[in-house]
Amino acid sequence: MILEMKGISKFFGPVKALDDVNFTVGDAEIHGLLGENGAGKSTLMNILGGALQQNEGQIFIDGQLIEDMSIHKSNALGIKFIHQELNLVNDLAVFENLFLGQEIVNRAGLLDRKTMIARSKEVLEKIKVDIDPVEMVDNLEPSRKQLVEIARSFLFESKLIIMDEPTTALTNKEIDILFEIMRSLKAHGISIIFISHKMPELFAICDKYTVLRDGKFIESGYFKDINEQKATNLLVGRSIVDSQLVKEDVRGKVVMQVENLSCKGHFKDISFDLREGEVLAITGLHGDGRGELSEALFGARHVDTGTVTLNGKRLPLGHIRQIMKAGVGMVQRNRKERSIIKDMSILNNLSIAYFIAKHNRFFINKREEAERFNRNQKVTNIRVGNMDDEITSLSGGNQQKVMVSRWLELNSDIYILDNPTQGIDVGAKFEIYKLISELAHRGKSLIIFSSEFPEIYKIADRCLVMYEGHINAELNRDQLTEVNVMYYATGANKEGINGNKIKQPA
Numbered sequence: 001m002i003l004e005m006k007g008i009s010k011f012f013g014p015v016k017a018l019d020d021v022n023f024t025v026g027d028a029e030i031h032g033l034l035g036e037n038g039a040g041k042s043t044l045m046n047i048l049g050g051a052l053q054q055n056e057g058q059i060f061i062d063g064q065l066i067e068d069m070s071i072h073k074s075n076a077l078g079i080k081f082i083h084q085e086l087n088l089v090n091d092l093a094v095f096e097n098l099f100l101g102q103e104i105v106n107r108a109g110l111l112d113r114k115t116m117i118a119r120s121k122e123v124l125e126k127i128k129v130d131i132d133p134v135e136m137v138d139n140l141e142p143s144r145k146q147l148v149e150i151a152r153s154f155l156f157e158s159k160l161i162i163m164d165e166p167t168t169a170l171t172n173k174e175i176d177i178l179f180e181i182m183r184s185l186k187a188h189g190i191s192i193i194f195i196s197h198k199m200p201e202l203f204a205i206c207d208k209y210t211v212l213r214d215g216k217f218i219e220s221g222y223f224k225d226i227n228e229q230k231a232t233n234l235l236v237g238r239s240i241v242d243s244q245l246v247k248e249d250v251r252g253k254v255v256m257q258v259e260n261l262s263c264k265g266h267f268k269d270i271s272f273d274l275r276e277g278e279v280l281a282i283t284g285l286h287g288d289g290r291g292e293l294s295e296a297l298f299g300a301r302h303v304d305t306g307t308v309t310l311n312g313k314r315l316p317l318g319h320i321r322q323i324m325k326a327g328v329g330m331v332q333r334n335r336k337e338r339s340i341i342k343d344m345s346i347l348n349n350l351s352i353a354y355f356i357a358k359h360n361r362f363f364i365n366k367r368e369e370a371e372r373f374n375r376n377q378k379v380t381n382i383r384v385g386n387m388d389d390e391i392t393s394l395s396g397g398n399q400q401k402v403m404v405s406r407w408l409e410l411n412s413d414i415y416i417l418d419n420p421t422q423g424i425d426v427g428a429k430f431e432i433y434k435l436i437s438e439l440a441h442r443g444k445s446l447i448i449f450s451s452e453f454p455e456i457y458k459i460a461d462r463c464l465v466m467y468e469g470h471i472n473a474e475l476n477r478d479q480l481t482e483v484n485v486m487y488y489a490t491g492a493n494k495e496g497i498n499g500n501k502i503k504q505p506a
């Protein structure tokens, strides 16, 4: 399919989300769409998918002008959209989600469950995803939900697939599988539009690129003709100097002590100290128990044994509100699943933690709330039209910044950040890293759960590497290399089946 979008503009009230954008995708091409948070990527794709109507401009498919694009029309043309926000119904089974809106009925007019389950099985197998079609979606991990969402686009014949940040919830292994599928789709003549903030991914899988900035078309070309630095400069519109943000030695007193924390099936005997002004990274691979540990520290998951003390006082584990009051804040991973309150405004989404932990009056002082908001907006640089709009009107990355700001308001002593830069563009990532080091400079202590080595390297004073639910290594600054992290994250120091250990990297 050859797609041409010409002179597309889109307004949301006073916000000009797209301004005269041209976008062309060729046959059997994987096309990377790049841009900062709020640049207009999802909006452009929503217009192509028929969920939004452009104010100006035209869409041509194989040379033919398509007027009044609707979701239905877009589907009928063979365009499939895998959305940035998961669009699955939790209360339905996997196969019901796959066929949602396009159910198969038998001659009696009843739903043909058997055929739908069989076809679901086929498609899941084809893309090498081991999920039972009758499983309830609610029971699936976010990464698996993402795979169901991807499977949906393979169920029906498509000619162009839009993938809006499909990899943010996936593990590296799942990303490899996805890329394999993408390559085979391309070999079958299908075109793919791929949106991601991760440069290595874009360079690995895409043929061409188009960069948007502030709703405007900036440049199109072949990835083979540019490098990561050039791509970054194009999308940010200036060159950013990437530097390390680590401070001198952290010699503050111990503020938090975790002792022998265990949670059956997830993690075991976790002990570590956290110092004042320290940035401690905790990393590992899928199945390392890291996510569950982060929840336990914040009181969102029950533990079987162990204690956590904060400034010598025991934390009431399992009680989020009291833990918040004691001075612990947390940015959870997978914001769309865990932390955003969809029908609430931007302002209320930001204020809710403050409200729960600090507020003791009956009335909300709207002016005070707005003042706090404005202060935060400056710090995290959230791009927003009106703070009373629904949170979902913000671009993905800006929503994430609201989630970070939620905890800044509380002025916590300890910040637990789980995958804090998910969906955040390169420029804004750097802003968040700076914010993290500033907080540390002010004597706050931070625990960053992350699987991105470049991020850990940039900000962490010390790093714990988890493997199968326990801490396999503690690395200080001079031991912090990617090879070292992988060595311990894969458990290579453990005795293998034949009793051999892999030699430790230098």
Ligand SMILES: Nc1ncnc2c1ncn2[C@@H]1O[C@H](COP(=O)(O)OP(=O)(O)OP(=O)(O)O)[C@@H](O)[C@H]1O
Residues within 6 Å of the ligand: 012, 015, 016, 017, 035, 036, 037, 038, 039, 040, 041, 042, 043, 044, 084, 383, 384, 385, 392, 393, 394, 395, 396, 397, 398, 423, 425
């Ligand atoms: N429904 C809406 N109502 C009001 N403004 C909106 C709406 N949808 C998008 N916008 C605004 O349009 C602009 C472009 O947003 P868009 O979601 O397209 O960005 P994006 O490039 O996908 O960013 P991200 O990388 O963060 O996902 C932003 O300023 C956003 O706030």
Ligand SMILES: [Mg+2]
Residues within 6 Å of the ligand: 041, 042, 043, 084, 164, 395, 396
């Ligand atoms: Mg987006």
